[in-house]
Amino acid sequence: MINNLPKHIVRLILLLLFSLLLALVAKSYLTDPSFYEYGHYRADTIPELAAGEPVYKGSVYCLECHEQRKADWSEGAHVAVQCEVCHGTNREVCLNPNQEHPESPKTTVPADTIRLCTTCHLALAARPAKHPQIILGQHPFPDEETPQCYTCHNPHSPSNMEPAGEKALPLGITESPAGLAEVVSKCARCHGKQGQGRNKTPALAGMQADVFIELMNNYKSGNSESKTMIKFASRLSDEEIAGLARYYEGLPVPAPD
């Protein structure tokens, strides 16, 4: 049959076949071996993209060491705010896990906390009404010269109106009683870090242990008007109450104003 075809047609067919072959050969050489493995794309790109090292570690990572901060933070409204949101990611440490964290440059909160806090808490029209917001110029600042949010609010638990600087524990006591750090931090939210009391909340520091235990047992049995204290006391064991009683008895009685 081919013999019957004119010569130039035969040549044309051969040329076409040759081009096709050339194209196929070129394709088999130029296409990545993983290209059609799962579809019309290079499969190897997926492990490449998945191999990246996460930068944001999440609060779980930070709280492994920063136990003290956890107590404040985990009870406050800011529990939903991850450490890195305000403190930033410590990129050097995160990308190089072998590097010791304390020796690396520590990421800090920006010095201007008004700027930082208004990122979320400046009154903007589009912010949901139930979200706490301030109007700058109307919100009171005790220190008008250098207004900063942390002079009144503890940034880790902002409804706790206690200066964040007041971190040190009172004379003779280096830390909260063993196992009670978390409970003490809860008491401190209203009664103050030194148990000194605040506004209408009575002082706990220097209270006799048996008085303390009796009061707490009253709360525990629901025999009080303070719903907060009933709820709070009902979660405490007798051992915890005794521990707290001894702890607060040992604290120095606050000086009268």
Next chain:
Amino acid sequence: MTKDKKKTERREFLCATGKALAGLGVAATGGTLLAREDDAALAAKAASFPTKDYDWTKHRWAYGIDATKCIGCLRCVEACKVENDVVGDANHFRTWVERYVYLEGEDHALVDSHADPQNIAASGSESEYRFDNRYKDKKVSKAFFIPKLCNHCAHPACVQVCPVGATFRTEDGVVLIDHDYCIGCRYCVQACPYGARLFIEEEGVSDKCTWCYHRITKGLMPACVEVCPTGTRVFGDLNDASSPVSEFIKNNQVQVLKPESGNAPMCFYVGLDKDVS
């Protein structure tokens, strides 16, 4: 005589070259075909793909956004940039937040976002933006924020238009870009109805949100979800009925952006409004 001889030589040469090339080609193509793994081997490989402890056939990722909770703090936008090393200027974002404001007596929303010069100025840096408090003296009847990102559509237009197979949807439902294969033609940027793709001029490639593929394959949340302080952004696996996103879809009446585009987006919204698209 000389002419005839020449003719013969040329013919012989062409024949010989043709045969040689054909043989080479057949051998090469055959070799590649034989070298390709069979289906069973591929399935075994897929069980720990793309990383050792991850099976991409077991997951079906989806994203939820409750716009009624968004406070426009833009921590998500910052986290995305840091996590993914996105180009550091205010024109390149894998995720962003838009503000919609209806002034009293107006029928249409005023929309501003990352491209707005006032918002860039308010951030104090050319590489960021922050919502400028421009409506403080105006009468606002309604206002809200809408976070946006790639919708990782089930039928993505961007994938369909790519001429080189540089973008694709994975088995676990994430639309990714192969920067090595991308030729920078920007068809995908044009095709996306959500404006979710960006172009990196320096590298000449398209870029987009990956739902932090390097995080989700390790059991972590995408960075934007991780840092969201209000629970606006949720993420999870539709194959797991108790995952945050499954709960989100179950407990809310959810919507998607531009359903008429036929892309079948996988980002589900609560709190959309008539002017949001």
